[in-house]
Amino acid sequence: MNSSKKYFAESLGTFALVLFGCGAATLASVTNAGPAGIGLLGISLAFGFAVLVMVYTIGPISGCHINPAISIAMLAAGKLSAKDTVGYIISQCIGAIAAAGLLYVLASGSAGFSMPEWGLGSNGWGTGYLGEYNMTSALIAEFAFSFLFLIVIFGATASKHTSPMMAGLAIGISLALIHMVVIPITGTSVNPARSLGPALFAGGMALQQLWLFIVAPIAGGLCAALVRNIFLED
Template sequence: MNASKKYFAEALGTFALVLFGCGAATIASVTQSGPVGIGVLGIALAFGFAVLVMVYTIGPISGCHINPAISIAMLAAGKLSAKDTLGYVIAQCIGAVAAAGLLYLLATGSAGFVMPKWGLGSNGWGAGYGGEYNMTSALIAEFVFTFLFLMVIFGTTSERHNAPMMAGLAIGISLALIHMVVIPITGTSVNPARSLGPALFSGGMALQQLWLFIVAPIAGGLCAALVRKIFIDD
């Protein structure tokens, strides 16, 4: 597949993930009369379904990583070249920022809109965010759940997997499950690009805390690649 087509597919897929997932957290959770009540479950399903549909939409083109932590883990596992890894990560970040920009445009169309401290579905931790978990909890959650997410991805996309067409379903469900647990802690990143887009437009605390949502998911993904190589792959 032509490299530019793969990079475009990654940008498009990440755009869709951020727009659907963070859109559910930002727009679908409030109306002029108050909360809609989709809650954690609704937001979790939005992220999971977004990944699910994009796996079958762009998977045959780029593999549907739509997440720098996945692409870097695939590089470490020898499944992606350094050139494509760089192209994928840049495309993913562009797609995420574009989606956050569109989400910001839509959100500001609401009368009386004021950007929250962690706006547009930004990730964070500490006083005033979600369940007010501390940095240690946030770091551990992002590392461990990204590790588990990558283990699902490595397993379902393995050449030994006897039902490759079911991979998208398993990956989408696993991401939804991750969100159900981690949303109260950090809003759930497990994806540096997903965190980057909203943080750039939200600014403030979201931007200050962005480092954790870059470092922890990438570390979790690399750990999964190492565990897979040592204990599972031949």
């Protein structure tokens, strides 16, 4: 597959993930949508369904990583070249930033809009953020659930064991499950690009805390690649 097509697919897929997922958190939450708000479960499903539909849309083109932690883990597992890893990550970040920009335009159309701390579905932790968990809980949660997410991805995409048509379902459901648990702690990242886009527009604490949502998912993904190479690969 032509590299430019793969990179465009990754940018488009990440754009969709951030727009659907963070859009659900920003525009359709209980706070913003009143009693009809979709709540934690709805936001979790929005992220999971976004990945699910994009796996079937761009999976045949790029593999549908739409997450730098996945691309880096695939590099470590020997499934992606260094050149494509760089191209994927840049494309993913561009897609996430574009989606956050569009979300900002949409959100700012609301009467009386002002950017809140950790706005546009930004990830964070500490006093004033959702469950007000501390940095240690945030770091452990993002590492552990990124590790599990990559374990699922490695298993679901092992062609000798899993039907390609079922891989998207397993990956989408796993991401939804992760969000159901981790949203109160960090808002759930497990994806540096997904965190980058909203943080750039929200600024403040979201931008200051962005480092954790880059370091922990990548570390969790690399650990999953190591476990896969040593214990799980046939």
